[in-house]
Amino acid sequence: DQQVKQNSPSLSVQEGRISILNCDYTNSMFDYFLWYKKYPAEGPTFLISISSIKDKNEDGRFTVFLNKSAKHLSLHIVPSQPGDSAVYFCAANRWGAQKLVFGQGTRLTINP
């Protein structure tokens, strides 16, 4: 039972344009969501998070949007840069739980 789903295995975007990565979840108890970025041969690094009391959180070029009614979140990267090419994982948990549930990941490629 995949509680967190990233339905696009890959995404290709032109440098300078907007990258939009999507994530859906099924567990309505989830109230904290995170995005991680992973380069090959490295561990994932934390990128940005959002709690369910908000619908948007920004950090520089990265913005995460949360639509609780649709159980959907998205990560926007503007403008996209070559160094953004990586695999992006979304993750979720519920308050009080120590474990994260991860999606399958989306491979983002930024083309020059």
Place this chain on the structure above:
Amino acid sequence: DVKVTQSSRYLVKRTGEKVFLECVQDMDHENMFWYRQDPGLGLRLIYFSYDVKMKEKGDIPEGYSVSREKKERFSLILESASTNQTSMYLCASSLPLLEQYFGPGTRLTVT
């Protein structure tokens, strides 16, 4: 600066061997985690520990065990390695309820 280290980056073992993967963190974090990453499946939790000598099963604990004798160290043990345990293994640590910090991973191949 946050640091999670794993004992090996690459490891090749034979079927039936006992395998130890070590993870050390220097952030005094209570929580430590072991995941495996497989294409199309994302990160799946094997075990986690929220304190010394405490452990909980994750989503895929079968064929694995763990040990946490010191706060900074969390070991993953494959009692008898099998080919379906060929994977990327990732260790992470965190303070309670906060984001996890990951090590660089160990790519294990079982032949």
